[in-house]
């Protein structure tokens with residue numbers, strides 16, 4: 022008698038790496054006319070600079086951009102033949118957008134054992150080299166990790182607008198993105214953590230795990246305030262970028 026065939030889905034021998042780009046924020050602190058991720062830097066929408074970096078990393082199998090349900094930006098004809106996927110499942114918080122995006126990845130054929138690199142659309146100065154450094158550090162790690170910057174300045178605690186204390190900073194890091202974890206672990210962690218967490222690492226930490234800190238770059242800042250647009254464009258220019266398309 023022949024053994025029954027086991028049709029239970031098995032984790033693939035080599036897990037795939039997906040990128041998930043939360044792009045559903047309103048950019049309220051940036052003071053622009055519309056969402057900051059679509060403001061032009063060197064003539065290109067900010068998020069296109071972000072996506073260009075991921076497109077240059079062969080180990081990223083597929084990139085999914087999470088936008089708000091009413092977002093029309095990627096419906097323009099020029100995006101008909103793009104290499105990335107769009108999911109209109111953005112939520113009211115970043116955590117909700119990421120959670121919904123992870124489920125969209127599973128619907129696209131990802132499995133829970135695969136890796137996901139979650140990266141803010143608004144961090145448009147990320148480089149393929151930095152993404153590769155995170156991959157190198159985390160693909161051999163049980164938990165995963167994130168790009169982060171060791172605190173470069175003296176750290177003060179405040180009370181009513183005055184210094185209350187100078188804090189030790191040797192163990193302090195600024196969290197950046199990408200943040201890289203197994204899809205299944207991150208889904209479970211976000212489900213437990215809820216909407217309050219502001220990054221993926223916080224959710225994983227709440228499960229009692231210690232993500233790896235991978236040194237990033239000060240240039241990988243998040244465009245957050247009005248003055249950040251000019252700074253980001255200056256960095257792009259310093260890397261040899263030139264104005265293309267219609268400048269803003």
Ligand SMILES: Nc1ccn([C@@H]2O[C@H](COP(=O)(O)OP(=O)(O)OP(=O)(O)O)[C@@H](O)[C@H]2O)c(=O)n1
Pocket residue numbers: 042043044045046047048049050051058087111112113114115116118119141142143144243244245
């Ligand atoms: N509901 C949300 C909120 C944020 N984001 C995304 O998460 C990234 C980082 O968030 P942040 O800089 O806080 O963006 P905004 O929420 O857009 O900015 P603000 O807080 O100033 O309104 C951005 O790429 C943003 O588009 C998202 O996908 N869904």
Ligand SMILES: C[C@](O)(CO)[C@H](O)COP(=O)(O)O
Pocket residue numbers: 115141195196197198219220221243
């Ligand atoms: C995820 C993040 O980029 C880490 O620094 C950041 O927390 C997201 O920004 P937010 O303003 O906290 O939503």
